[in-house]
Each structure stands twice: as C-alpha cells, then as structure tokens.
Amino acid sequence: MEIINQPDAVGKRFYPISFKGRGAEYFGIAIVNLLLTIITLGLYYPWAKARQLQYLYGTTEFNDSRFEFHGTGAEMFKGFIKAILIITILYGLTFLLVYLRMPIIGILVMYLGLFSIIPLAIHGSYKYRMSRTSWRGIRFGYRGERNELYKIFVKGILLTIVTIGIYGAWFSMNLRNYILGKIKFGNAQFTYNGDGGKFFWMNVKGYFLTIITIGIYGFWWQKDIFNYYIDNLKLTHDDKNIDFKSTATGGDFLGLLIVNFLILIFTLGIGYPWIVARSLKFIFSKIQITGDIDFNNLIQTEENYTDATGDDMSDMLDIGFVV
Amino acid sequence: MDAVFYNGVSARPIDAQVSLLDENQQLLIEVDGETPILVSFADISITHSEKSLLVLSFGKNPNRVIEVKDETFRLNFLSSNKSGKKGITYFKLIHAGWKVHVLLALLIIGFCLGTYFYLIPFVAESAVSILPLSFDKKVGDMAFEQAMTGEEIDSAASVTMNEYLKKMMPGESHKYHLNVVKSEELNAFALPNGEIVIYSKMLRHIKTDDELSGLLSHEISHVTNRHSMRLLCKSLSGYLLLSVMLNDVNGLMTIILDNAHNLQQLSFSRHYEEEADLSGLKILEQYNINPKGMIDLFEILQKENTINVPGFLSTHPVTSDRITYIKQHISKHPYNFTPHPELLVLLNKGKAQLRD
Numbered sequence: 001m002e003i004i005n006q007p008d009a010v011g012k013r014f015y016p017i018s019f020k021g022r023g024a025e026y027f028g029i030a031i032v033n034l035l036l037t038i039i040t041l042g043l044y045y046p047w048a049k050a051r052q053l054q055y056l057y058g059t060t061e062f063n064d065s066r067f068e069f070h071g072t073g074a075e076m077f078k079g080f081i082k083a084i085l086i087i088t089i090l091y092g093l094t095f096l097l098v099y100l101r102m103p104i105i106g107i108l109v110m111y112l113g114l115f116s117i118i119p120l121a122i123h124g125s126y127k128y129r130m131s132r133t134s135w136r137g138i139r140f141g142y143r144g145e146r147n148e149l150y151k152i153f154v155k156g157i158l159l160t161i162v163t164i165g166i167y168g169a170w171f172s173m174n175l176r177n178y179i180l181g182k183i184k185f186g187n188a189q190f191t192y193n194g195d196g197g198k199f200f201w202m203n204v205k206g207y208f209l210t211i212i213t214i215g216i217y218g219f220w221w222q223k224d225i226f227n228y229y230i231d232n233l234k235l236t237h238d239d240k241n242i243d244f245k246s247t248a249t250g251g252d253f254l255g256l257l258i259v260n261f262l263i264l265i266f267t268l269g270i271g272y273p274w275i276v277a278r279s280l281k282f283i284f285s286k287i288q289i290t291g292d293i294d295f296n297n298l299i300q301t302e303e304n305y306t307d308a309t310g311d312d313m314s315d316m317l318d319i320g321f322v323v
Numbered sequence: 324m325d326a327v328f329y330n331g332v333s334a335r336p337i338d339a340q341v342s343l344l345d346e347n348q349q350l351l352i353e354v355d356g357e358t359p360i361l362v363s364f365a366d367i368s369i370t371h372s373e374k375s376l377l378v379l380s381f382g383k384n385p386n387r388v389i390e391v392k393d394e395t396f397r398l399n400f401l402s403s404n405k406s407g408k409k410g411i412t413y414f415k416l417i418h419a420g421w422k423v424h425v426l427l428a429l430l431i432i433g434f435c436l437g438t439y440f441y442l443i444p445f446v447a448e449s450a451v452s453i454l455p456l457s458f459d460k461k462v463g464d465m466a467f468e469q470a471m472t473g474e475e476i477d478s479a480a481s482v483t484m485n486e487y488l489k490k491m492m493p494g495e496s497h498k499y500h501l502n503v504v505k506s507e508e509l510n511a512f513a514l515p516n517g518e519i520v521i522y523s524k525m526l527r528h529i530k531t532d533d534e535l536s537g538l539l540s541h542e543i544s545h546v547t548n549r550h551s552m553r554l555l556c557k558s559l560s561g562y563l564l565l566s567v568m569l570n571d572v573n574g575l576m577t578i579i580l581d582n583a584h585n586l587q588q589l590s591f592s593r594h595y596e597e598e599a600d601l602s603g604l605k606i607l608e609q610y611n612i613n614p615k616g617m618i619d620l621f622e623i624l625q626k627e628n629t630i631n632v633p634g635f636l637s638t639h640p641v642t643s644d645r646i647t648y649i650k651q652h653i654s655k656h657p658y659n660f661t662p663h664p665e666l667l668v669l670l671n672k673g674k675a676q677l678r679d
Contacts, residue, residue, distance in 0.1 A: 023415075025373075028424040032416050035427050051413070058371025058378060065336075066378055068370045068388065136336065137329035137380070137388040186334065270390065270428060298334035304383060 003172030007175030015242060015289040019281045021059030023274030029055050030273045046312070047073025056276075060284065062135060063295055071132035071308065079128075083316055086117065086309075114317070115216055119153045120146070121317060122179070124310010130183060131305035136295075141302025144182035152178055169203060178321045180233065186298040190239035200229060219257060220250030237298065242291025248282075256282050324396050328354060329386025341391060345403045345651055350379070352389060360387075364404045372414055416537040447560035448553045451570060453596045459552055463516025466551075470520065475542060483673035484521070490665055491536055492610050499543060505678065509627050513542035523677055528623050532666035533616025540603035541617070548602060550595045583608045600645060614653050621646050 033048035050073045057069035090113040097106030126142035133140045156171030173194035180192035206221030230246035256279065263271040328339035329475040340353040350367060351361040362381050370388070377397040380388045391397065401414060416423075480503040489496045499517040506522035513519045529535050541543050545551065571660050591599075600617070625642040 020373075024421060027428075028417050028419070028421070031424050031427045031431070032413070034431055038431065054370065059373070065390070066371055066376075068378065068380060070368070070370070070380065070386065115554070134386065134388075136334040137331045137386055138334045239515050270432075296333070296335040300385060304386075 007119075012067075012290050013292060015063050015291070015295075016107040017060070017062045017278070017284050017287055017289055019060050019284045021056065021277050021280065023271075023277040025059075026052075026055060026273040026277050037097075044073075044078075046076035046308075049073075050076055050316070051232055056280065058132065060280070067134050068137075069132055069133045070134065071128070074099040075306050076308045076312060079310070079312040082309040083312040086133070086313065087316060090114070090117070115153075115157070116150075116319065117313060119149045121310050121313035123149050124307065126179060126183070126310075127305050127310045130310050131302060135185070136298075138298050138300050138302070139302040140186075141184040142179075143184060144179060148178065167196075169200035172196075173199050176229075184302055185235060187301045188235050188293065188298060189238065191234045193232045193234070194228070202228060217250075219254040222253045222257070223248050223250045226253070226283075235291070235293065237293045240291065240293045242289055244295050245288045245290070246286050247288055248286040252282070252286065324391060324393055326352070327390040328352060329388040329390075331382065331387040338470070341389060341396070343396075343399055343403055348403075348405060350389075350400075359624070363573055367400070369414065372401070374626070396530045406489050410514075430593045444557045447556045451549055451552050454552065459515035459546075460517075462552065463514040463518060466514050467518045470514070471502075471504075475505040477505055477676070477678055478493070480523075480673045480676040480678075483669055483676055484535060487532075487535070487666060487669040488539065488675065490669065491539065491612070491663075493607065501539075503673070503677070506549060509624065511538060511542055513551075515543045515546060515549065519543070519546075525676060526677065528627070529620070529670070529674075531616060531619065532663055532670045533613045534618075534620045534623070535670055536607060536610075536612045536663075536666065537603065537614070537617030537620045540606040540612075541599050544602035544607060545591070545595070545601040548595070548598055550591055550599065553593065553664055554595070596645070600649060601652060604649065604656075606658070607660075608658050611658075612663065614649070617649055618653075621649070 029052060033044070033051060036044040037048050050069075050071050053069045053071060057067040060067045061317050090110065093113070094106045094110040097103070097109060123142075123144060123146045126144065130140040130142040152171075152174050156167070156174060159167040160171050173196045176194050177192050180190050183190040202224050203221075206217065206224060209217040209219055226248055227246040233244040235242045235244075260275045260279065263275055267274075324341050326339045326341040327336075328337040332336060337354055342351045342353075343349075344351055348364045350362050350364065352362070354360075367379050367381045369377070370380045375392055375397070375644070377391045377393075377400060378388065379391075379400075380386055391400075429590045429607055481501060484501040484503055485496075486500060488501055499513075499519055500519060502520045503526060504520050504522055508522050509524050509528065511519065511521040511525050519539070521538070523537070526535075528543075551638050603617065607617070621642050625646070
C-alpha cells in the first residue's frame, strides 16, 4: 500500500492526487438528479446535492485512497428549510418596512441582515463540509470561532469601503489565512500563509496587463491567482509537513477555459457536467504534493457536525465554498 | 474476498476479509486477531461505487470504512442488497447506461420547452381573472391614445354610429364607444376599454344593418372575453409567472401597462376569433337580430381578400371556415328575429355622412 510514496534520496515523498471521475458518469448523475428534482418540485434538491458531492469526493483519489463525503440529503434538507426560513424572514422584514413607508430603514435592515448572515453561512458551511469529509475514515474539521470570523469581516468590510476597494486584497487574504488555518485533517493541521500586499500587486498587475492585452493576459492572471492559492498551503503533522505546489501555466488555463467555453456553447449548457469533470481533473493534475508526513499515523480527532444550515445558506447566497 | 478496512480511529490500512451473508442481509468483516464484525446491509452507506471499486462505510462514531477492489463483489453486493433505502435504486438508475441518460435528458428538455411554450402561457392567460376590470380600461385608454395618433376621426359619422349602437343593444351600449376612422383598410378593432374603431372603407362595404350588427357583436365579444388582456398576459408570460408566484399584482399591472402600446400589433389567435364569433352570435340572439348578417359580413371580407392562406398556416380562421361554423351554429340554434328598420336608417345616414 505504501509503495507509492516511498521517500526519495533526500527523504522527500511524493503524494499523488487525482480526479478519476468522468464527464459521462457525472452527466448521468446530474440528469437523474435533475429529473428527480423536477418531479418533486425541487424538494429533492438537497439529496441531489449530497449525491453529487458524494460522487465528486468519491472519485478524488489521494495517496491511493478516495475521499468520502458523508453528508446526507436529510441533513441538508433540514438545513435547507432553516436557511429558507432565515432568508424569508429577512426579506419579509425588509418588505414590511418598505410597505410601512420606511424604505431606507428597510434596505438598511436587509444589508445589515445579509452582512451578518454571510460570516454565519461561511462558518456553518465549513464546519459542516469539513466534518462530513473524510479520507480512510479520518474526518476533516473546521475549528474556527464564529466571533473571530465576524471581527475579520467587520474590519475587512469597513476598511475595504474606506479604501475604495484597495483593502479587499488584504481582507481576502486575512479570511483565507484564518479559515484554512483552522482546518484539521485528523490530527494534522492546515496552514495558509497569504500576504495581502503580494496578492494586491499581483492583481494590479493582472488587471492592467489584461486590459492592455485586450483580455489575453486574463488566463495568466487566473494562473497567478490559482498558484497563489495552492503554493501557500501547507499541512503539518507533529514535526512533519507536506507542501502543495501548482505546476499550472497560463497556457494550461487558456486551453482549459477556451475548451470549457466551447463545450458550454455548442452543447447549449448540457455539457456542463463534462466541464466540471475536466476542470477538476485539470486542477488536481496540476497540484504537486511533497513532504515527509506518514499518513498511516493520522488519528481521528474531529467531531461529527450535522447541521447543514450554513452550507445551504451559502448555497442560496451563492457564496463560493473556497473563500 | 480481500478488502482494506479502516477502523475509524487511525488512517492505517488494515487487511481484511469480507463476505456477503445474503440471507441475513449482512456483511461479515474479518481481521486477523480480532473479533469478526457483522453489519446489517441497512446500516451500510455506499460511499462510492464504480467499476472494480466499492467503498462502504458504517457507524457514526467511529465511522468505519471498507474498501473492496473487485467487480464481482461489487455487483453481488448491489444485487443482493434488499434494504432499498440506502440508494440501491438510485445507483441502478445512475448505472443505467448512456442511452437511458440521453433519453432522460431529452425528456427533461422536452418538459422545459413544453413548460415554456404551453404551461406558462396557459397559466398567464388564466391569471387575467385576478386583474380588476378597471385595469382593462386603463390599458385600453393607453392603447387607444397610441392607436389614434395620426388618425382622422370622422366625428359626424361616429355620432350616428353611436346612436346605432344605442338602438341595437339598449341595455349595454353605454360600455362601448364607436369611432369611424378614415382609412383604406378593410378592418375594425376593439380595445379593452370599450373603444371600437371601424375604418371608413369597412363601413362603405357594409350593406345591411344585420351585417353591421354582426360586426359590432363580434368586436364587443373581444372586449367582454378580455381577449386583448389575455393575449398581453400570454405574450408577457415569462415576467408574469414571477409576479403571480410572488402574488405581486401591482408588478403584473406595471408590466402590462408598459406593453399596452404593443396591443395593436398583436393579432388574435384563431381560437380567440372563433370565440368572438360565437359569443357575437349570442348577442345577436339576445337582441333578436338576424344572424345571417354575420355570414354576409364574412362574404364581403372574403370577396376583398385575394390571398387565401390554408387554415393551419394562418392565425385567423380562414373566412370560408368561419362561414361554415357560423352556419352550423345557426342551424343548431334557431331563434326568432325581427327586422330593424330604424337601424338601417341610421346605417344609411352614417354612410352618407362619410367624408372622402
């Protein structure tokens, strides 16, 4: 079993990661789910989502073992109902205030409400997703504090507004450093070491070069962002580490995104499952993992957490899972 | 069967032997030097299933995982598992093959198209009943203003025609208002606020009062059946669906008002025309008017219309079709009618008043 990551001459091991899913299989799942969702007037949606995640996790292989997603439709359905209630109450309150001829207060309430829901949704979403994800039976976990996340959010949003958006780069990195730094993989710990300044100048460069090259540099900009997200990630177990490194190039992204676009256009959107499959295949094939952790020594440490409200809320507000 | 077992405490792989106890609906897991584990199928979740790989898990805490890399075992497990609730049917559907999936995709596409082209318009059309009648007037007023820009109303003839309407249907004439407009088009139309427009050429071609009564009863029926409103709702069904779902009648009205100026460009479907013909005949019966006037009216139209499109191509029922079903209706519903000399006088007076 451990032949695949024997240490090399300097004691470094390579850990393979790949996506084994196929567009045609994912298409089958998407179609069956869509059919069931239509027949049940949308009620099947949480189960469909669970099935889809189960497939995507189950076809992602790290070190010769697949990831496992344990979330169930029932859990997500409960979360789905709660999330709908929360969002309905918020909108209801806004409409009530507008109806009572207090539109400014109404809109203020809506923005404040959404603003306070977002950290809640992110927090809940990570707690749920991580706890439901495992590898060889060892669960991931998110140990972030809700109040800490709120602090980062309030500071980040206020400073971003004051600086007309410039602070956004620091805000984004602070969030990433905090959230990813609170993720556990059994008794191993993730860390992310992003720097707001570097991230900011990278984006400034990307923005202007993209404009100058009438969009062509956009693929290289995309690559820079992707690489920045991957290269600063690290996993630590006792005194041992593994490092993540992206080998993606701008040309790779150009090929990926243009073909994705063509598939989407020429299949009128029906080819979407193929886009998901080939994008995941691409992403995992471009991540190189090296280090000296022996994954056989990984121990179960994280609790079960089955409240999917935050996850469903993120879904409804369309907040991407990885911040 | 060889398998790899993870005990939910450590990530270290443990070599194990698994066997299916079909009759008891159980899975037996044996690890060297440990007591064998028996799990019932109903407690097992299929975490992943693909060709030559089956990943199963059971138990909440610890959550144990068993990995079997054998196709025969996987198929046996799926076929012998009768617990049903762990998604066996679902996996069968997923593995039904691409032909079934393509068929399902086509089914869904067909369903979406059907919903878009039939169901939503149908719902929107029915939604008209929730709009108050006062709203028809508002829409009609806007459309009338639009339609009359640049048109010349023959006021003397119009006054006479309104007198005609008053005599023709004494009870209800106040809801409608006739306008004679100078035009070389053989046409007439009605708007939801009760404004009826007759082009001068049309009036010239009408010979008897029964023909004019037939025309008016047809146009009035478009108004009473709210055809314009239904058509507007149908053509705006996409937006309307949303407002109806949100129970937002005000939003619905705004959209319709915004589009009222299009009213004249919309042509009624054959179904609406037929409905207006038949309810027009009922009006004629109510006021003891000879229904043959309507047939004569269509014969005039038929003579003028040189192009004859086959029925299934045209949105209007071809005039000869209309004549046929009106004749059928008359023979099935005979009634007594009387001549109306006072109407003929007014018709001739109005025609004489027409300016060139």
